[in-house]
Amino acid sequence: xxxxxxxxxxxxxxxxxxxxxxxxxxxxxxxxxxxxxxxxxxxxxxxxxxxxxxxxxxxxxxxxxxxxxxxxxxxxxxxxxxxxxxxxxxxxxxxxxxxxxxxxxxxxxxxxxxxxxxxxxxxxxxxxxxxxxxxxxxxxxxxxxxxxxxxxxxxxxxxxxxxxxxxxxxxxxxxxxxxxxxxxxxxxxxxxxxxxxxxxxxxxxxxxxxxxxxxxxxxxxxxxxxxxxxxxxxxxxxxxxxxxxxxxxxxxxxxxxxxxxxxxxxxx
Amino acid sequence: xxxxxxxxxxxxxxxxxxxxxxxxxxxxxxxxxxxxxxxxxxxxxxxxxxxxxxxxxxxxxxxxxxxxxxxxxxxxxxxxxxxxxxxxxxxxxxxxxxxxxxxxxxxxxxxxxxxxxxxxxxxxxxxxxxxxxxxxxxxxxxxxxxxxxxxxxxxxxxxxxxxxxxxxxxxxxxxxxxxxxxxxxxxxxxxxxxxxxxxxxxxxxxxxxxxxxxxxxxxxxxxxxxxxxxxxxxxxxxxxxxxxxxxxxxxxxxxxxxxxxxxxxxxxxxxxxxxxxxxxxxxxxx
Ligand SMILES: Nc1ncnc2c1ncn2[C@@H]1O[C@H](COP(=O)(O)OP(=O)(O)OP(=O)(O)O)[C@@H](O)[C@H]1O
Ligand SMILES: Nc1ncnc2c1ncn2[C@@H]1O[C@H](COP(=O)(O)OP(=O)(O)OP(=O)(O)O)[C@@H](O)[C@H]1O
Ligand SMILES: [Mg+2]
Ligand SMILES: [Mg+2]
Numbered sequence: 001x002x003x004x005x006x007x008x009x010x011x012x013x014x015x016x017x018x019x020x021x022x023x024x025x026x027x028x029x030x031x032x033x034x035x036x037x038x039x040x041x042x043x044x045x046x047x048x049x050x051x052x053x054x055x056x057x058x059x060x061x062x063x064x065x066x067x068x069x070x071x072x073x074x075x076x077x078x079x080x081x082x083x084x085x086x087x088x089x090x091x092x093x094x095x096x097x098x099x100x101x102x103x104x105x106x107x108x109x110x111x112x113x114x115x116x117x118x119x120x121x122x123x124x125x126x127x128x129x130x131x132x133x134x135x136x137x138x139x140x141x142x143x144x145x146x147x148x149x150x151x152x153x154x155x156x157x158x159x160x161x162x163x164x165x166x167x168x169x170x171x172x173x174x175x176x177x178x179x180x181x182x183x184x185x186x187x188x189x190x191x192x193x194x195x196x197x198x199x200x201x202x203x204x205x206x207x208x209x210x211x212x213x214x215x216x217x218x219x220x221x222x223x224x225x226x227x228x229x230x231x232x233x234x235x236x237x238x239x240x241x242x243x244x245x246x247x248x249x250x251x252x253x254x255x256x257x258x259x260x261x262x263x264x265x266x267x268x
Numbered sequence: 269x270x271x272x273x274x275x276x277x278x279x280x281x282x283x284x285x286x287x288x289x290x291x292x293x294x295x296x297x298x299x300x301x302x303x304x305x306x307x308x309x310x311x312x313x314x315x316x317x318x319x320x321x322x323x324x325x326x327x328x329x330x331x332x333x334x335x336x337x338x339x340x341x342x343x344x345x346x347x348x349x350x351x352x353x354x355x356x357x358x359x360x361x362x363x364x365x366x367x368x369x370x371x372x373x374x375x376x377x378x379x380x381x382x383x384x385x386x387x388x389x390x391x392x393x394x395x396x397x398x399x400x401x402x403x404x405x406x407x408x409x410x411x412x413x414x415x416x417x418x419x420x421x422x423x424x425x426x427x428x429x430x431x432x433x434x435x436x437x438x439x440x441x442x443x444x445x446x447x448x449x450x451x452x453x454x455x456x457x458x459x460x461x462x463x464x465x466x467x468x469x470x471x472x473x474x475x476x477x478x479x480x481x482x483x484x485x486x487x488x489x490x491x492x493x494x495x496x497x498x499x500x501x502x503x504x505x506x507x508x509x510x511x512x513x514x515x516x517x518x519x520x521x522x523x524x525x526x527x528x529x530x531x532x533x534x535x536x537x538x539x540x541x542x543x544x545x546x547x548x549x550x551x552x553x554x
Contacts, residue, residue: 013417038449039405039421085420085447086367134283140364140443141311141476163420166446167364169310169476170517195449234451239520246543247550257550260531264524 003029003158003189004050009059011042011049019045021212023059029157032180032190034200034220037209038234043193044085046209047160050191051080064157078107081151083164085193087143091135096127096146099135103154121149124179126172140167148176152183159183160191165199177202197224197238201266208233221266240265270300270438270470271322271359275331278317290317292494293331298322300336300358300437303470304461306481306502309491310515315474316364318491319440322472323359324352335359357386360436364443364474366427370415375401375426378415382434393433400429403459405452420447428456438470439463445475457484482506482519483541490514503539 004027052073061068125145206223208216240261291314332341372378380393404425490498
C-alpha cells in the first residue's frame, strides 16, 4: 500500500527554471527508499515539497491517504519527521535539550513522556552529556546527532533523512544506519537522501534524480549495477562491482573471483 | 617551516560557565610547500578547533602557534589586524559549514570579497571569480545568483571557490567533500592535488572519508579526545590496531584486498592503489 504518492509534480523557485519536472513516485508503507542524484538535482526540494514547506507549481502529493493542501498540511506534518541537510536549520532552542524537545512539543507529546524520550534519544546518539549546551557550541557531527535525536524522538510513521550522516565519523555513521534498520523493522517508512553508495545499498529501493527528473527507480541491487545511469548522474559504482566490470572489459575470465566480488559488493 | 604549534591548548568557555579543552597540548609542524595532509578523527575530537588556529582565527589558551614567523598566543590582541590579516591570505581556510562563509548578495560578491580585501582591483577579482567558479564545477551563471538560494553541495562549491580566488600558500579545507556528489568529490580532490603538485602548495583536508586519506594523503593526523594521537603516513596508520578505537575504519581498497586475500587464500604483492593493481593481482591468482 502506498503511503506517499507523488503525481506529475512540477516545481520552480522562480519562473525561468523548473527544478522538478513531472515527478511521479510512489512509496510503500514500511519501505526504505534512497534518493540519489547530482548536486542541485532537486533532492532537498522534493523533500520540502513532501512535508509542505514548499508549494508545488502543479501536480499532486498524497500522504497516508490525505491530499496535501492548505487544509491538510498540518495533519500531514505530524506524520513525517525530517532531518534537514543543514542541522542549523533545525535548531530553534537555547539548549540541546530544547532542540530535541521541539519536534515533540509540536506533536503535543505529554511532558513526562517528553522528558523520558529526551533521555532515551540523547543517549542513543551519544549526546546525553551535552543536553545543557547551546547548539552553536557543538561540533558539526555533534549537531547532526542532535538533529537526528530530535526527529527520532517524535516517533512519526515516516522519516526523511536529508544527508543526515554527511559529517559523522565512520562509526557514528554505522550506528545511525543501524537505527534506521531498527526503524524499518518497526514498520516505519524511510527516505534517505545520500551521496554514499554504500549507504544506498542498505535501502530497498533507489530513485535517481537528474536535473529534476526521475531517471531511475528500482531495487537497490539493480540500480547500483546500472553503470551508465550512475555515471551520467555523477554517481559511482561500489568498488567490487567496478572491479567486475573492469574484468569483463579486459576479458579477464575468472568465475570464482567474479562470484566472490558479487557477494562482497552486496554485503551490507 | 610555515606553521608550528607548541603545546597548544584551546579552552572553550560555555554559556553555562563550563570549561572544555577542545584541543590539548598539541605540538606539530607544517611546511608551507609540498605537504598533502589529511586530518581525521571522531566527531567532536577537536579537528575544526585545531585548524582555526592555523590562520589565527582563534588564539591558543595555552602554548603558542607560529605562523610564518608571527607568534600567536593568549596575549595576542584580536584587533592586531595589520599583523594578522596577511596570514589570512597566506593560509586560506574553508569552513565546515559553507553558510558561515557566505554572506554577500551574489555569489560573485562573495568570491571577490577576499581578493579585494587583500588589495586586488575589482576588475581583476571579477576575472578570477569567472575562473574559479568553473574550477569548482559550476558555470558562470551562478555568479549572479544569491548564495543563499543554492543547494547544499552548490554552497559548498562556492565556499571553496572563495578560497581558491585568494590563491593562498596553504589551503586548509574543513570537510570540503561532505555534501558533494561522488563526481564532484573526485573532481575537487583532483583539483586540490593539481594545485599541490603543480604549484607545490600545502593542502590540509579534514575528512571522515578514509578513501581520501588512503588515496591522496602523504601525511595523516589523527585527533582523539582533544589530543593528537597519530602523525605519520597513511600506510602506517591503517596497519594499526587502534583504528576502531579511534572511530575510524579501513578504506575500501584495503577492505577489498583483505577480503579477497581471505576468500582466495592468496597474498597481494602490495597494497593496491587503483583498479589496475587489483587486476594484476587477480591475473596472478589464476
Ligand atoms: N531557495 C532557492 N531559490 C532558488 N533556487 C534554489 C533554491 N534552493 C535550491 N535552488 C536550486 O534548485 C535546484 C535544486 O536544489 P536542491 O537543494 O533541491 O538540490 P539537491 O539535489 O538537494 O542538491 P545537493 O546534493 O547539493 O544538496 C538547484 O539548482 C538549486 O540551485
Ligand atoms: N563554541 C564552543 N563552545 C563550547 N564548546 C565547543 C564550542 N565549539 C566546539 N566545542 C566543543 O569542542 C569539541 C571539539 O569541537 P570541534 O568542532 O573542534 O570538533 P571536530 O573534531 O571538528 O568535530 P566534527 O567532526 O564533528 O566536526 C567538541 O566537543 C565541541 O562540543
Ligand atoms: Mg540537498
Ligand atoms: Mg568539525
